[in-house]
Amino acid sequence: MDQFILQILNGLDKGSAYALIALGLTLIFGTLGVVNFAHGALFMMGAFCAVTLSRLLTLSHTIVDETRTDFLGNPLKVEVPYLYDIFGESLGASIIDWAVPLSILFAIPIMIGIGVIMERGLIKHFYNRPHADQILVTFGLAIVVQEIIKYYFGANQIPTPAPEAFIGSFDFGAVVGIEANKIIYPYWRIIYFLFAMLVIAGVFAFLQFTTFGMVVRAGMADRETVGLLGINIDRRFTIMFGVAAAVAGLAGVMYTPINPPNYHMGMDFLVISFVVVVVGGMGSLPGAVLAGFLLGILESFASLQAVIEAVPGINQIIIYLVAILILLTRPRGLMGRKGVMED
Amino acid sequence: MSNSNLTRRGVIKTGAVAGAGLTLPTYLNAAGHSGFTNAPTGSTVTLGFNVPQTGPYADEGADELRAFKLAVEHLNGGGDGGMLNTFSSKALEGNGILGKKVEYVTGDTQTKPDAARASARSMIEKDGAVMISGGSSSGVAVAVQALCQEAGIIFMAGLTHSNDTTGKDKKANGFRHFFNSYMTGAALAPVLGANFGNDRKAYHLTADYNWGYTTEEAVRTSTEAMGWETVAAVKTPLAQTDFSSYVAPVLNSGADVLVLNHYGGNMVNSLTSAVQFGLRAAQANGKNFEIVVPLYSRLMAKGAGKNVAGIFGSTGWHWSLTDEGSKAFVKSFGTKYGFPPSQAAHTCYVQTLLYADAVARGGSFNPCSVAEALEGFEFDGMGNGKTLYRAEDHQCIKDVLVVKGKENPENEFDLLEIVEVTPASQVTYDPSIFGGELGSCNPGA
Numbered sequence: 152m153d154q155f156i157l158q159i160l161n162g163l164d165k166g167s168a169y170a171l172i173a174l175g176l177t178l179i180f181g182t183l184g185v186v187n188f189a190h191g192a193l194f195m196m197g198a199f200c201a202v203t204l205s206r207l208l209t210l211s212h213t214i215v216d217e218t219r220t221d222f223l224g225n226p227l228k229v230e231v232p233y234l235y236d237i238f239g240e241s242l243g244a245s246i247i248d249w250a251v252p253l254s255i256l257f258a259i260p261i262m263i264g265i266g267v268i269m270e271r272g273l274i275k276h277f278y279n280r281p282h283a284d285q286i287l288v289t290f291g292l293a294i295v296v297q298e299i300i301k302y303y304f305g306a307n308q309i310p311t312p313a314p315e316a317f318i319g320s321f322d323f324g325a326v327v328g329i330e331a332n333k334i335i336y337p338y339w340r341i342i343y344f345l346f347a348m349l350v351i352a353g354v355f356a357f358l359q360f361t362t363f364g365m366v367v368r369a370g371m372a373d374r375e376t377v378g379l380l381g382i383n384i385d386r387r388f389t390i391m392f393g394v395a396a397a398v399a400g401l402a403g404v405m406y407t408p409i410n411p412p413n414y415h416m417g418m419d420f421l422v423i424s425f426v427v428v429v430v431g432g433m434g435s436l437p438g439a440v441l442a443g444f445l446l447g448i449l450e451s452f453a454s455l456q457a458v459i460e461a462v463p464g465i466n467q468i469i470i471y472l473v474a475i476l477i478l479l480t481r482p483r484g485l486m487g488r489k490g491v492m493e494d
Numbered sequence: 495m496s497n498s499n500l501t502r503r504g505v506i507k508t509g510a511v512a513g514a515g516l517t518l519p520t521y522l523n524a525a526g527h528s529g530f531t532n533a534p535t536g537s538t539v540t541l542g543f544n545v546p547q548t549g550p551y552a553d554e555g556a557d558e559l560r561a562f563k564l565a566v567e568h569l570n571g572g573g574d575g576g577m578l579n580t581f582s583s584k585a586l587e588g589n590g591i592l593g594k595k596v597e598y599v600t601g602d603t604q605t606k607p608d609a610a611r612a613s614a615r616s617m618i619e620k621d622g623a624v625m626i627s628g629g630s631s632s633g634v635a636v637a638v639q640a641l642c643q644e645a646g647i648i649f650m651a652g653l654t655h656s657n658d659t660t661g662k663d664k665k666a667n668g669f670r671h672f673f674n675s676y677m678t679g680a681a682l683a684p685v686l687g688a689n690f691g692n693d694r695k696a697y698h699l700t701a702d703y704n705w706g707y708t709t710e711e712a713v714r715t716s717t718e719a720m721g722w723e724t725v726a727a728v729k730t731p732l733a734q735t736d737f738s739s740y741v742a743p744v745l746n747s748g749a750d751v752l753v754l755n756h757y758g759g760n761m762v763n764s765l766t767s768a769v770q771f772g773l774r775a776a777q778a779n780g781k782n783f784e785i786v787v788p789l790y791s792r793l794m795a796k797g798a799g800k801n802v803a804g805i806f807g808s809t810g811w812h813w814s815l816t817d818e819g820s821k822a823f824v825k826s827f828g829t830k831y832g833f834p835p836s837q838a839a840h841t842c843y844v845q846t847l848l849y850a851d852a853v854a855r856g857g858s859f860n861p862c863s864v865a866e867a868l869e870g871f872e873f874d875g876m877g878n879g880k881t882l883y884r885a886e887d888h889q890c891i892k893d894v895l896v897v898k899g900k901e902n903p904e905n906e907f908d909l910l911e912i913v914e915v916t917p918a919s920q921v922t923y924d925p926s927i928f929g930g931e932l933g934s935c936n937p938g939a
Contacts, residue, residue, distance in 0.1 A: 154743055157746075219904070306551070310798065312799060335776070410766060411799065413550070456743065456747075
């Protein structure tokens with residue numbers, strides 16, 4: 152029982168990342184009809200927004216400590232963050248400690264800006280081109296972006312921890328009254344899941360309950376008719392590209408304490424996110440969320456030792472196996488609509 | 495009128511004898527200096543440094559390249575000489591190798607065996623490299639070593655830790671200075687026993703490729719021999735990034751030690767997950783739960799951040815060693831680049847000097863002469879104490895460091911502390927246990 156609950160929790164936090172990335176991906180596909188292979192790069196850039204803010208907050212001046220020596224035996228140069236000078240050591244350290252949550256505010260405008268520039272500067276030129284062209288240009292863009300990140304930040308992973316208050320784990324079993332010391336779960340992964348739910352709810356509410364969202368949904372259903380009504384649907388779709396980039400970026404920001412980011416992390420999620428979108432149904436937002444959590448949970452269960460021993464290698468293929476089965480039985484995916492990506 | 499005895503047969507016989515006589519000295523000369531692949535003919539000799547310049551180990555590759563450049567500088571008489579001053583052999587004089595100025599070309603392995611072979615082949619065929627060195631992966635090392643064997647080039651392996659490199663896949667033209675999985679197990683087990691006790695239950699998470707298997711086997715064999723029980727050994731995909739579903743079941747498995755047979759990004763991510771899931775603070779079987787990382791590198795420890803604190807592992811070399819060789823190397827490297835070298839940089843630097851020294855002692859760049867000079871060569875002053883380049887498998891037998899993640903690092907390089915320097919005698923093994931055949935040296939063309 153405890154293993155079952157543990158893997159459900161694991162699947163939910165894994166699925167949170169899949170769902171957030173896939174949500175943005177399918178949003179772009181649903182609005183602009185573009186297959187965006189640079190979406191993983193947006194996730195990665197979000198993570199590097201957290202790294203960048205963390206570095207900005209720790210910008211330092213050097214003082215020489217004559218009492219200590221460095222590895223060459225010279226007097227040790229100690230870096231003192233400017234924040235310590237401005238706010239005092241205690242408050243300065245607290246601000247630095249909260250770099251990742253603060254990065255949410257930092258990342259939103261940056262990621263929307265990157266999304267808009269990407270759409271206006273490059274992707275709009277490929278709207279009327281075949282999907283193969285779109286895939287090639289966005290995949291190429293992803294490689295360029297990750298090489299730029301590698302140039303500036305290196306290839307190594309960069310530790311970007313959660314605030315001290317959220318480091319560690321808690322006894323989930325004891326909290327829900329099952330059994331103590333059996334279901335230990337990290338605080339930050341629960342926070343990640345809750346954050347993902349909040350963002351997903353926010354995107355759905357934005358599309359469902361605002362006039363802007365209503366126009367976008369109308370545009371997704373029939374772009375030409377909305378355009379004929381005198382509404383500048385292209386501008387709204389550009390903004391939606393920015394929103395999708397921000398969603399992917401926020402997923403990346405909050406993921407940094409789970410796994411230290413590196414330039415390649417977007418590619419690690421890209422293929423699986425596409426599988427999520429296809430399984431959920433191309434262009435279907437609820438489908439992407441549902442498929443994200445479903446595949447996350449299945450992947451977690453397939454990693455259990457007993458399952459691997461029963462079916463060797465299942466942990467490596469489970470997602471693709473399920474994708475094949477779903478597409479065989481429901482060719483448009485779990486919640487796909489007729490006519491989307493169909494001639 | 496002249497009376498000539500010339501006949502057609504006579505002319506042919508005389509011509510053949512004269513031709514053979516004239517050719518003989520040239521032939522003997524060729525045997526001495528150019529009867530092997532890429533024999534240096536001018537005033538320079540070219541070495542090929544094949545390191546990961548792109549891909550996940552690019553930072554480690556960059557450090558290897560810094561070390562190679564430093565070694566070339568020292569060989570050509572530049573800088574402060576580094577380990578040339580502490581090396582027990584005095585065959586090198588700081589005037590290149592055999593009087594030829596050392597030049598180098600570089601290749602990008604991308605940490606992919608096929609790409610590494612292609613770049614090594616290019617350096618051999620187009621650039622005339624007479625030796626190939628570098629790399630940060632056993633898969634790459636085995637692939638490039640096989641290529642060098644076919645091409646008649648000496649391969650001085652970089653960072654490769656799998657038993658196979660000098661075990662079942664060993665080659666007569668290949669040499670490894672770095673230690674291996676077996677030596678990790680032999681060095682680590684006694685320290686683990688002393689710190690955690692001999693009644694422990696271990697859970698292994700193992701990267702699903704060759705290096706992971708050999709490391710798991712080595713650590714299991716060594717720890718089980720002292721009384722530990724292996725509760726489970728689970729293979730994890732090499733491309734795995736989130737290890738939560740593999741780590742979560744560990745605490746309820748009956749184990750009280752988690753061994754992470756992972757390297758690079760795998761290790762950073764699995765260790766981060768293990769610490770997040772509270773394993774470091776947990777109790778199991780009435781004991782503190784422990785985590786072990788068999789192979790550490792400073793760059794990995796940097797990636798994992800505070801999560802490495804208190805976690806045991808092994809490493810080939812560390813900049814905080816205080817022997818004269820290590821101090822000389824750290825001073826040269828640190829002065830030139832501003833930070834201390836990694837173990838990958840150390841092994842690449844030493845391999846370059848060892849190759850040059852073998853050429854100097856053998857008096858030839860011929861790979862067979864170099865191999866003969868390296869086989870059974872005993873040396874000191876290179877940072878690992880007295881070391882033997884074993885003739886039977888071309889594996890260096892030397893001290894191994896058992897290290898622990900530092901609890902309170904003072905700076906970004908101060909991440910590991912040395913717990914024990916395990917003497918070479920404790921990690922020596924019968925070279926036949928891993929199979930394979932060296933074969934015979936191939937001088938190539």
